[in-house]
Amino acid sequence: MMLLPMPFHSLLLFIVWLLLNNSVSPGHIVLASFFAITIPWLVTGMRDDHPKILRPWLAIRYVLMVMKDIITANVEVALLIIGPAKKLKPGFVAIPLDVTTDLGITILASTVSLTPGTVSAEVSKDKAWLFVHALHLENEAELIESVKQRYERPIKEIFGC
Amino acid sequence: MPFYLEIIISVSLLTGGVFLLVGSYGLVRLPDIYMRLHSPTKASTLGITGVLIASMFFQSHLKGFLSIQELLITLFLFITAPVAANMIAKTALHHSNKPAEKTQNQALMDTIRDRESPPSNSIK
Amino acid sequence: MLNITIIAVAICICIALILNLWRLLKGPTISDRILALDTMYINAIALILLYGIHARSSLYFEAAVLIAMLGFVSTAALCKYLLRGDIIE
Numbered sequence: 001m002m003l004l005p006m007p008f009h010s011l012l013l014f015i016v017w018l019l020l021n022n023s024v025s026p027g028h029i030v031l032a033s034f035f036a037i038t039i040p041w042l043v044t045g046m047r048d049d050h051p052k053i054l055r056p057w058l059a060i061r062y063v064l065m066v067m068k069d070i071i072t073a074n075v076e077v078a079l080l081i082i083g084p085a086k087k088l089k090p091g092f093v094a095i096p097l098d099v100t101t102d103l104g105i106t107i108l109a110s111t112v113s114l115t116p117g118t119v120s121a122e123v124s125k126d127k128a129w130l131f132v133h134a135l136h137l138e139n140e141a142e143l144i145e146s147v148k149q150r151y152e153r154p155i156k157e158i159f160g161c
Numbered sequence: 162m163p164f165y166l167e168i169i170i171s172v173s174l175l176t177g178g179v180f181l182l183v184g185s186y187g188l189v190r191l192p193d194i195y196m197r198l199h200s201p202t203k204a205s206t207l208g209i210t211g212v213l214i215a216s217m218f219f220q221s222h223l224k225g226f227l228s229i230q231e232l233l234i235t236l237f238l239f240i241t242a243p244v245a246a247n248m249i250a251k252t253a254l255h256h257s258n259k260p261a262e263k264t265q266n267q268a269l270m271d272t273i274r275d276r277e278s279p280p281s282n283s284i285k
Numbered sequence: 286m287l288n289i290t291i292i293a294v295a296i297c298i299c300i301a302l303i304l305n306l307w308r309l310l311k312g313p314t315i316s317d318r319i320l321a322l323d324t325m326y327i328n329a330i331a332l333i334l335l336y337g338i339h340a341r342s343s344l345y346f347e348a349a350v351l352i353a354m355l356g357f358v359s360t361a362a363l364c365k366y367l368l369r370g371d372i373i374e
Contacts, residue, residue: 016233019229020233020350022230022343074180074203074204077204081200091265091266092264092265109247113243113246114206114243119195120247121250121273122247122250122254123276125277135199140266174291175294177294178298185300186301194314194317201327209327209331219338231346245361245364249320249323252367255367256315258314
């Protein structure tokens with residue numbers, strides 16, 4: 001633990017360095033290990049506490065589900081953009097948040113921006129509301145329910161908050 | 162280059178190009194800034210993914226080993242696109258840009274700008 | 286076949302860039318202009334990668350990474366400046 005204060009970040013640095021150089025030669029592996037050990041050691045004093053990932057398998061499933069949703073939602077949005085603009089019914093929606101940590105809210109807001117026809121615009125000061133803009137808003141309650149069920153519940157379970 | 166590889170690269174390039182075009186078309190066509198935000202964050206991100214997948218296959222063929230470094234740009238864009246969209250939405254709200262007239266819940270805009278909780282009567 | 290596809294996709298991306306430019310010049314608000322710039326750099330990445338495929342070279346990947354990073358930072362800095370009047374608080 002003393003050697004690697006941030007194991008996940010170290011692994012990420014290692015992989016990203018090898019990817020950037022697109023090689024697995026011994027020299028690059030040594031250099032990547034050097035960065036993976038030194039950089040977390042230098043910056044560990046600066047970071048805030050983040051909640052730990054409690055259920056890694058659920059996190060992987062969540063990422064896969066979001067990827068699938070991104071593709072379907074993109075096709076949907078593309079059709080909406082090409083289709084008649086007069087029919088679109090945009091609107092602002094306030095979604096009550098159950099996730100309390102900053103990281104959880106960030107992930108939820110990013111997923112909401114990437115997936116269905118919504119862009120997250122703002123979070124209220126007390127971090128209890130997420131304001132989103134929907135491109136085509138038909139049923140407000142249904143949208144809120146789908147965001148809460150589909151995205152917020154897994155995030156809550158992953159971080160256990 | 163084998164024919165099947167050419168087909169894969171062509172198809173993903175074309176998908177990417179079409180999505181990029183649709184994203185930019187939406188940017189010109191949609192009536193207000195909040196709606197315009199949707200087209201680049203979604204369509205363009207998928208478009209660039211298509212082009213990057215094509216590039217990945219091509220470079221792997223060119224070099225003779227699996228080259229997945231293009232995934233790095235995809236990952237980076239998937240992380241940054243929502244953040245950029247969020248910041249632009251904040252800017253638009255801060256400048257009180259007018260939304261299209263048919264936008265629902267326009268009364269919420271002031272509370273969003275001030276980052277307050279919405280008034281309780283607007284919640285169903 | 287690949288050469289024809291590359292030309293077709295290049296035309297698509299160039300039209301997309303022209304549409305972005307139109308939005309950049311026309312406005313009407315400053316947020317629209319930032320959004321147009323943001324979309325423009327995504328299209329530029331696609332164009333550079335496409336040229337990399339056309340020229341059968343992997344050098345252009347580095348340029349694409351740099352554009353991706355600088356593009357995001359510039360969008361964030363512009364928005365931050367307009368929101369707060371200051372980039373680093």
